[in-house]
């Protein structure tokens with residue numbers, strides 16, 4: 001594009017198009033981060049801080065509550081879908097329209113047009129959300145400048161189809177290994193079959209009754225599943241090792257420690273020789289009973305939904321800040337070649353946030 005500045009006087013739908021036409025695939029966010037920083041620094045009611053390609057802008061009005069509005073500025077790789085295209089039905093097509101430049105546009109519009117909000121505001125624009133967790137800009141800010149993220153409630157403007165999605169489930173992956181003794185299968189009685197030894201593990205998984213706890217009015221659905229199994233040496237050898245990979249998706253009323261203890265207990269008497277934690281990300285409580293969250297839900301309407309997958313809301317939760325997802329895009333369209341967003345939904349999200357923050 002000829003012009004590398006952002007025009008925050010455009011409505012959120014047109015601003016989304018401008019952001020989409022400003023490519024920012026993960027790892028290449030710097031020009032867009034520069035443009036966002038420049039646009040925000042022009043707003044006298046905000047202080048602006050930058051860490052890498054992460055921009056944090058804040059009001060300092062001395063309000064009793066502070067709300068964080070956060071969004072990532074990177075996208076997945078472009079799939080022949082930039083520049084954006086607005087069709088006659090008011091649908092905007094292109095990479096990042098849904099996930100999540102429409103949400104970023106709403107953040108920028110609120111930053112530009114609500115100079116005296118009823119709650120102090122913190123706007124977070126971060127890089128590298130679509131790639132490995134150790135690159136995630138929100139994580140980097142949380143580690144280097146946790147005070148920048150301080151607040152009473154956070155809204156991530158990730159695509160949620162205009163629904164409030166509260167909290168998120170945790171995910172734990174463990175390797176359950178059984179051991180045996182190798183032998184020639186012609187003389188199998190000389191060995192001890194580690195694959196057979198995994199049978200109690202599988203039986204326990206098959207009969208497991210997951211919980212469906214209700215937290216802050218949202219029903220979560222836990223799940224404990226084998227997601228992989230490996231074992232075997234050769235076609236004529238009794239195997240001496242078998243590994244069942246188990247994934248536990250758990251509701252956010254369990255801590256990481258609780259979740260791990262639970263899985264250990266489930267398989268305690270199943271003859272598991274080795275129990276290895278392969279991956280663990282905690283869940284996030286929805287925090288919908290917090291006054292700021294309750295007011296938010298009242299303002300945006302609809303019935304909050306639980307979030308079953310893991311999202312960056314749990315990074316806020318780890319800082320003690322309840323957080324939800326609320327964004328205009330339809331999450332089912334994220335990352336697709338035909339990614340798109342209804343411009344009416346972008347404008348509706350902007351209006352509802354404005355109503356909440358100016359009531």
Ligand SMILES: [Zn+2]
Pocket residue numbers: 072099100129158159
């Ligand atoms: Zn996203």
